[in-house]
Amino acid sequence: MTLQADLIHIFNGIPFTTRSSAELLRSLDGFQAREDDLLLISYPKSGTHWLAEIMKHLYPSKVSLTPPIEFGEVSKLEELNNMTTKRIVPTHLNYAMLPKDFKAKKCKAIYIIRNPKDTAVSLFHYYRDNPNLPTIEGWSTYLDLFLQGEVVCGSWFDHVLGWEEHRNEMGTLFLYYESMKKDLFQSVRKISNYLGININDSEIHDICKKTSFSEMKDNVEKENSEPENTVCSLTSNKRLIFRKGTVGDWKHYFTNKQNRLFDETCETKMDSSSLAKHILYED
Numbered sequence: 001m002t003l004q005a006d007l008i009h010i011f012n013g014i015p016f017t018t019r020s021s022a023e024l025l026r027s028l029d030g031f032q033a034r035e036d037d038l039l040l041i042s043y044p045k046s047g048t049h050w051l052a053e054i055m056k057h058l059y060p061s062k063v064s065l066t067p068p069i070e071f072g073e074v075s076k077l078e079e080l081n082n083m084t085t086k087r088i089v090p091t092h093l094n095y096a097m098l099p100k101d102f103k104a105k106k107c108k109a110i111y112i113i114r115n116p117k118d119t120a121v122s123l124f125h126y127y128r129d130n131p132n133l134p135t136i137e138g139w140s141t142y143l144d145l146f147l148q149g150e151v152v153c154g155s156w157f158d159h160v161l162g163w164e165e166h167r168n169e170m171g172t173l174f175l176y177y178e179s180m181k182k183d184l185f186q187s188v189r190k191i192s193n194y195l196g197i198n199i200n201d202s203e204i205h206d207i208c209k210k211t212s213f214s215e216m217k218d219n220v221e222k223e224n225s226e227p228e229n230t231v232c233s234l235t236s237n238k239r240l241i242f243r244k245g246t247v248g249d250w251k252h253y254f255t256n257k258q259n260r261l262f263d264e265t266c267e268t269k270m271d272s273s274s275l276a277k278h279i280l281y282e283d
């Protein structure tokens with residue numbers, strides 16, 4: 001991958017796209033959180049839009065799903081300050097870069113984690129299709145970069161480890177993409193319990209229907225092709241988000257050798273992680 005200077009810049013050792021201005025990133029620590037802010041946290045391609053859609057249905061009114069906090073120019077922090085409703089704030093930031101006030105105010109936070117092999121494949125397609133990301137040479141070169149954390153938003157391993165290490169500070173709820181695929185009803189129940197939202201079984205069934213992959217993909221395709229808002233700082237085009245939405249697609253990409261190397265890296269890096277021990281790689 002060429003580090004195309006007009007697309008990528010490095011901040012705190014992490015590659016960001018130029019859609020996240022350096023001035024904004026420098027100003028994040030001064031951001032004032034509110035006690036009722038809710039954070040939706042993820043490494044890119046982990047199911048952020050899925051989780052955000054569930055939120056929209058759980059809070060049908062009087063909440064604002066904001067753009068990702070790391071997206072745009074510094075003026076956007078002012079826009080967030082001016083919002084009067086409860087804010088649901090998506091972010092791909094690592095724990096260290098999250099504005100301190102969210103931590104001080106112990107804001108609720110939901111982290112969606114996806115198995116890193118499918119995440120890597122999904123991000124590979126994003127690199128190919130998303131004009132905001134640099135050109136990549138091919139799967140095998142890309143996979144090395146992913147393993148080394150030299151992709152946008154940095155290392156998947158460090159992202160998960162950082163948030164896991166501090167999980168008790170904000171009482172973060174961790175959800176697995178694969179568990180959501182297996183039993184969305186239970187996942188929505190878990191989220192509503194965490195948020196203290198009263199909801200009955202039939203309402204949950206309704207949310208499950210409205211947030212299925214096919215429903216969400218169809219809705220985006222039916223909409224106008226104008227760029228829309230997304231909850232990913234790397235694009236505003238929702239059409240780039242819905243690809244396959246499956247568990248285990250990685251098997252179509254990894255050679256045996258690549259799979260062995262990936263497993264070894266994962267074992268070494270995630271040795272201390274209890275979250276990683278429960279990740280499922282197939283459905």
Ligand code: A3P
Nearest residue numbers: 045046047048049050122212213242243244245
């Ligand atoms: P694939 O590229 O594997 O299809 P994010 O929202 O964090 O950018 O993640 C995008 C990934 O989540 C894509 O994965 C996308 O298809 C998948 N996704 C989006 N909505 C989904 C849904 N309702 N159910 C399952 N997967 C979904």
